[in-house]
Amino acid sequence: xxxxxxxxxxxxxxxxxxxxxxxxxxxxxxxDGAIHRAAGPQLQEYCQRLxxxxxxxxxxxxxFDLPARWVIHAVGPIWQGGGGNESALLAACYxxxxxxxxxxxxxxxxxxxxxxxxxxxxKPEAATIALTAMRDFESHFDKIVxxxxxxxxxxxxxxxxxxxxxxxAG
Ligand code: AR6
Numbered sequence: 001x002x003x004x005x006x007x008x009x010x011x012x013x014x015x016x017x018x019x020x021x022x023x024x025x026x027x028x029x030x031x032d033g034a035i036h037r038a039a040g041p042q043l044q045e046y047c048q049r050l051x052x053x054x055x056x057x058x059x060x061x062x063x064f065d066l067p068a069r070w071v072i073h074a075v076g077p078i079w080q081g082g083g084g085n086e087s088a089l090l091a092a093c094y095x096x097x098x099x100x101x102x103x104x105x106x107x108x109x110x111x112x113x114x115x116x117x118x119x120x121x122x123k124p125e126a127a128t129i130a131l132t133a134m135r136d137f138e139s140h141f142d143k144i145v146x147x148x149x150x151x152x153x154x155x156x157x158x159x160x161x162x163x164x165x166x167x168x169a170g
Contacts, residue, residue: 002134002144002161006154009147010038013067014108016060017147018097020115021073023052025059030117031149040065047073056092060100070104072097076115079122087129090115094133102140110145113153123153127160135164 009017009031019035022028025047027036036043042064050073053059058074074097077089093114101109113130115121134144146161148154 001142002131002138002146004146004148004154004157004161006148006151008034008149009110009112010034010066012110012145012147014110014143014145015068015106016070016072016101016104016109017063017066017068018058018109018111018114019071019073020112020117020119021053021075023055023075025050025053025073028118031112035066035071038066039063039071043071056089056096058093058096058100060104068110070101070106072100072109074114076119076121079115079120086115086121087125090121090126090129091133094130095136098133098137098140107141108143108145109141110147112147112149113157116153123156124160127153127156128164131157131161131164 020031046061050059053075055075058072060072063069063071074093076093077086116123116126
């Protein structure tokens with residue numbers, strides 16, 4: 001089941017939340033900053049030992065002080081106009097985040113709109129990639145939460161999900 005919510009991802013009671021991280025896993029602004037603040041300093045210490053993460057890939061850590069047991073740090077591409085393989089990298093980032101979750105037997109997972117903040121990915125295209133990946137993995141989880149951070153983003157996600165479902169219906 002995919003549900004679309006508009007909230008702070010750090011508050012969600014799920015097995016794993018996904019972070020929109022950078023290749024150095026150094027923490028930063030946006031959702032990354034919020035996750036590090038809520039998880040506490042142990043998260044930064046743990047991440048320093050993970051040797052970074054390539055764009056399109058994902059690494060997992062404990063959630064420390066978060067309600068979520070795990071944090072999956074996924075690194076989305078920086079938008080460069082579309083000619084830098086960004087769409088494949090964004091799709092890979094969701095796929096690898098789900099693979100990390102499955103390896104830990106995660107049943108409920110929440111994901112932010114990766115790359116659409118500081119990294120500048122156009123939101124409609126990013127929503128299609130994100131929700132296509134969520135649909136591909138839907139049957140492996142009890143619950144997939146698409147965690148938007150504005151009502152506008154949540155509306156776009158609802159519209160996009162309805163369109164994708166319509167395209168495959170019948
Ligand atoms: N809960 C859910 N979503 C959030 C939250 C939150 N607490 N805060 C922001 N968002 P961004 P990126 C949304 O910039 O574009 C960091 O510095 C936000 O509205 O967090 O992948 C990293 O360290 C947007 O829709 O991530 C990297 O350097 C979405 O999260 C870089 O930014 C992603 O925005 C990654 O950039």
